[in-house]
Amino acid sequence: MSSLEYGYLGPPGTFSEQAISIYCKKHGGKTKGFSSIRDIVKAVINDQVQLGLLPLENSLEGSVNLSLDLLYQHSELKLYREIILPISHYLLAQKGVTKAEIKEIYSHPQAIAQSGNYLAKEFENAKIVYTDSTAAAAKKAMEAKNRAAVGSIRLADIYDLEILENNLQGDLPNSTRFVLAAKKNKDFSGNNHLGESAASDFKTSIICAPEVNEAGILYKMLGKFAEENIDLTRIESRPSRQQLGEYIFYIDLKGCISDKNLSSALAKVEKMSSYFRLLGSYTKTVME
Numbered sequence: 001m002s003s004l005e006y007g008y009l010g011p012p013g014t015f016s017e018q019a020i021s022i023y024c025k026k027h028g029g030k031t032k033g034f035s036s037i038r039d040i041v042k043a044v045i046n047d048q049v050q051l052g053l054l055p056l057e058n059s060l061e062g063s064v065n066l067s068l069d070l071l072y073q074h075s076e077l078k079l080y081r082e083i084i085l086p087i088s089h090y091l092l093a094q095k096g097v098t099k100a101e102i103k104e105i106y107s108h109p110q111a112i113a114q115s116g117n118y119l120a121k122e123f124e125n126a127k128i129v130y131t132d133s134t135a136a137a138a139k140k141a142m143e144a145k146n147r148a149a150v151g152s153i154r155l156a157d158i159y160d161l162e163i164l165e166n167n168l169q170g171d172l173p174n175s176t177r178f179v180l181a182a183k184k185n186k187d188f189s190g191n192n193h194l195g196e197s198a199a200s201d202f203k204t205s206i207i208c209a210p211e212v213n214e215a216g217i218l219y220k221m222l223g224k225f226a227e228e229n230i231d232l233t234r235i236e237s238r239p240s241r242q243q244l245g246e247y248i249f250y251i252d253l254k255g256c257i258s259d260k261n262l263s264s265a266l267a268k269v270e271k272m273s274s275y276f277r278l279l280g281s282y283t284k285t286v287m288e
């Protein structure tokens with residue numbers, strides 16, 4: 001069994017905790033909660049934990065920009081695995097409280113956004129208060145009668161709250177993609193689930209910035225993947241923070257860096273880039 005320690009966004013009851021607990025049940029390992037994504041990354045960099053679970057994107061709301069930015073800022077980080085967790089949101093409040101009594105709604109910005117349609121329709125006049133996590137929101141809801149929290153059903157048990165509504169995200173499929181990040185010099189060879197040779201359905205992630213800002217440059221770069229018949233599964237841009245209008249690109253591709261066609265396409269893209277970083281090749285765990 002693995003003796004690895006995984007940092008995640010706590011306290012108990014967050015979706016992050018749910019994801020890492022299911023993962024560790026399967027693969028072994030200990031978990032340690034942190035109160036922010038920045039703190040998780042700090043703990044990985046300072047060797048307090050070996051791996052950190054970072055939320056990266058959600059099927060309804062898109063990217064978690066802070067995670068993307070931290071991956072860019074810490075070039076010593078590498079991705080070792082992706083974990084997909086289905087997300088269902090509940091409205092939770094102190095026992096006995098009715099919806100009509102709720103004046104403030106607490107949650108993590110992603111959870112509020114994923115429940116946006118429901119909240120706009122049912123709680124037009126309530127004050128929305130952002131918290132560091134859905135579990136931090138549940139703690140706030142425990143403290144006063146006129147408050148509710150948005151988060152997982154597990155929060156009701158942990159914080160002794162009542163469920164006022166379910167399925168706040170509506171009928172659209174809602175899932176969040178997390179990644180396990182660690183320092184790239186780490187040797188996880190005793191842990192097959194983190195390795196690059198354990199399975200066939202790999203994804204490879206890179207960050208790059210075109211060397212020149214000219215017409216069609218992104219088209220030309222992406223063309224290198226098309227030439228090698230590589231399936232691009234995601235492209236996302238973030239400001240370079242150097243100059244207005246300059247961007248870096250996060251690109252996910254099907255395949256492993258050990259695949260000949262993928263490594264050859266990446267070598268060509270790297271030549272056209274002023275910044276290029278391989279974030280890693282990894283497999284995924286999809287949770288029920």
Ligand SMILES: O=C(O)C(=O)C[C@]1(C(=O)O)C=C[C@@H](O)C=C1
Binds near residue numbers: 009014055087111176
């Ligand atoms: O607050 C939580 O419960 C978290 O684990 C964070 C987080 C996120 O950052 O996206 C994780 C999954 C959901 O999308 C909502 C919130």
